[in-house]
Amino acid sequence: MLKEHFIQGKSLLHRLDPRGKVLVACFFSLVVALTHSPVVAGGGVVFGLLLVLIARLPWRPVGRRLALVNIFNLFLWLILPLTYAGSHHWQWGALVFSYEGAALAALITLKANGIFFCFLALVATSPVVTMAYALQRLGVPAKLVHLLLFTFRYIHVIEQERQRLVSAAVVRGFKPRVDLHTYRTYAYLVGMLLVKSFARSQRVYEAMLCRGFHGRLYCMSEFSLTREDVVAVAIMLLSVIFLGGYEWLKIS
Amino acid sequence: MVENQLIFELHQVCFAYPGGRPLLNNLDFHLRAGEKVGVVGSNGSGKTTFLHLLMGLLAHQQGEVKLFGNKVVSRHDFAGFRTRIGLLFQDADDQLFSPTVIEDVAFGPLNQGKSVAEAKALAMRVLARLDIAHLAERVTYQLSGGEKKMVSLATVLAMEPEVLLLDEPTTGLDEATRAKISEVLKGLDLAYVVISHDYDFLADVTGLTYYMHEGRFADDAGQVIHNHFHLHPFGSYPHQHSH
Ligand SMILES: Nc1ncnc2c1ncn2[C@@H]1O[C@H](COP(=O)(O)OP(=O)(O)OP(=O)(O)O)[C@@H](O)[C@H]1O
Ligand SMILES: [Mg+2]
Numbered sequence: 001m002l003k004e005h006f007i008q009g010k011s012l013l014h015r016l017d018p019r020g021k022v023l024v025a026c027f028f029s030l031v032v033a034l035t036h037s038p039v040v041a042g043g044g045v046v047f048g049l050l051l052v053l054i055a056r057l058p059w060r061p062v063g064r065r066l067a068l069v070n071i072f073n074l075f076l077w078l079i080l081p082l083t084y085a086g087s088h089h090w091q092w093g094a095l096v097f098s099y100e101g102a103a104l105a106a107l108i109t110l111k112a113n114g115i116f117f118c119f120l121a122l123v124a125t126s127p128v129v130t131m132a133y134a135l136q137r138l139g140v141p142a143k144l145v146h147l148l149l150f151t152f153r154y155i156h157v158i159e160q161e162r163q164r165l166v167s168a169a170v171v172r173g174f175k176p177r178v179d180l181h182t183y184r185t186y187a188y189l190v191g192m193l194l195v196k197s198f199a200r201s202q203r204v205y206e207a208m209l210c211r212g213f214h215g216r217l218y219c220m221s222e223f224s225l226t227r228e229d230v231v232a233v234a235i236m237l238l239s240v241i242f243l244g245g246y247e248w249l250k251i252s
Numbered sequence: 253m254v255e256n257q258l259i260f261e262l263h264q265v266c267f268a269y270p271g272g273r274p275l276l277n278n279l280d281f282h283l284r285a286g287e288k289v290g291v292v293g294s295n296g297s298g299k300t301t302f303l304h305l306l307m308g309l310l311a312h313q314q315g316e317v318k319l320f321g322n323k324v325v326s327r328h329d330f331a332g333f334r335t336r337i338g339l340l341f342q343d344a345d346d347q348l349f350s351p352t353v354i355e356d357v358a359f360g361p362l363n364q365g366k367s368v369a370e371a372k373a374l375a376m377r378v379l380a381r382l383d384i385a386h387l388a389e390r391v392t393y394q395l396s397g398g399e400k401k402m403v404s405l406a407t408v409l410a411m412e413p414e415v416l417l418l419d420e421p422t423t424g425l426d427e428a429t430r431a432k433i434s435e436v437l438k439g440l441d442l443a444y445v446v447i448s449h450d451y452d453f454l455a456d457v458t459g460l461t462y463y464m465h466e467g468r469f470a471d472d473a474g475q476v477i478h479n480h481f482h483l484h485p486f487g488s489y490p491h492q493h494s495h
Contacts, residue, residue, distance in 0.1 A: 127351070129351050153349060156393060160345075160393060200345070200346065203341070203343075203346040204346055204349045206304075206309050206346075207341060207346050207347045207349065208349065208359075209309070209331075209334060210307060210309070210334055210337075210338075210339045211334075211335070211359055211360035211363060211407065211408075211411060212334060212335035212360055212363035212364055212411070213359075213363055214331075214363065216363075218359075218362035218363075218368065218371075219368070220354070220355050220358060220368060220371075220372065222368070
């Protein structure tokens, strides 16, 4: 089953109002994504790491996800130094390594990790459904919120169908091998998965219609801003403003 | 509610799935307020299709369908009536879509315009009535088959419909749970149509049983109450009888 790994927890960040958390996370990503300064990007990583520490997330799943993100960065490190045209470089045979390319790869790596940590600590600590409702409260159009909610819901449906199909094959003695039978079985699995998930999603939609669904979802959990929320969100926002301000001061 | 008001009125209704054989063939059906009828028939005879037609999930191709005295033609016409009819799907997996049980049960009442607090209270009441209040905070897709079935029933009852359409409500349930459903159904003051292959259950909760055959209803005029013997696989253990 697909699990939301990080929602269990009693830390400050788990308690905070999801609206405040989304707000900080979005503002932070904007500042860090747009920066040209390695200092700001590095500050972003520190900020994100601090949040992860505050949220006391289990380190093993965090590590797994971190590795995944950085596999993509690895490709940048392989490609950018070799292809970036810059004035400073270092030559070895036919290979030209550009320092600017390496600097760019480093900057992107810092940005990606900073934003990753921040989203992990702020967004992944609330259930997706709660987050969706928080977005709705923040004025995000209902259509987009539904898109998020139903995507999440149907990922589960597809995953369930997959498990059923796989068990159906396994209980009848299916063992993957390198032969045509295996490939054909996998092709059937994927095909059936699409068709069955589609049919099921249609039936679920019908079930929703039967219960009076008319394009609006109602949120069961109440959101309320406490003093703790206001203070924590203000501190985080100020830190992000400080990060952004640093770059702005240097430019002007 | 008007006494003896006609809820469903089907006249010479025909239906076939695209490219399939005619499934419902000049079918006539009436249901009045307070009437409790059962539907039996062989697998694939079109019982589920019939219920989906009553709910407007499928559109009939010929004949006339009236809901609460209003003629309906396209699926769109059903929209206003859907919250007055409660359909329990044959496959409980189709019915549940919210993350938690309580949210799923409150979904219908919220759509009907109840406040969050009201909807929650109502959902809890219905769960308690079905003896499954302990499932309220559970995640829907992790329930057992029987639990899913009971929660599905709760989602339907929570809408306080005027008529229930139940598609095999007892399949996969143990004796005690089945008895619970009988008890709840018999205590309800509403009309319902129950599809089931469980004759004892039907005899218990319905007054009249229709037999679906060749796309039509032959009402079971020959129904007689009789005693019969049945096998008790675990006869030495105490158990409850639903009949
Ligand atoms: N979406 C569909 N498209 C085409 N044919 C369908 C579809 N759904 C059902 N059928 C066919 O229509 C016939 C009647 O199906 P239906 O589900 O109404 O039977 P049923 O009486 O409820 O059977 P059971 O007792 O097994 O639940 C079956 O032969 C089935 O194969
Ligand atoms: Mg059926």
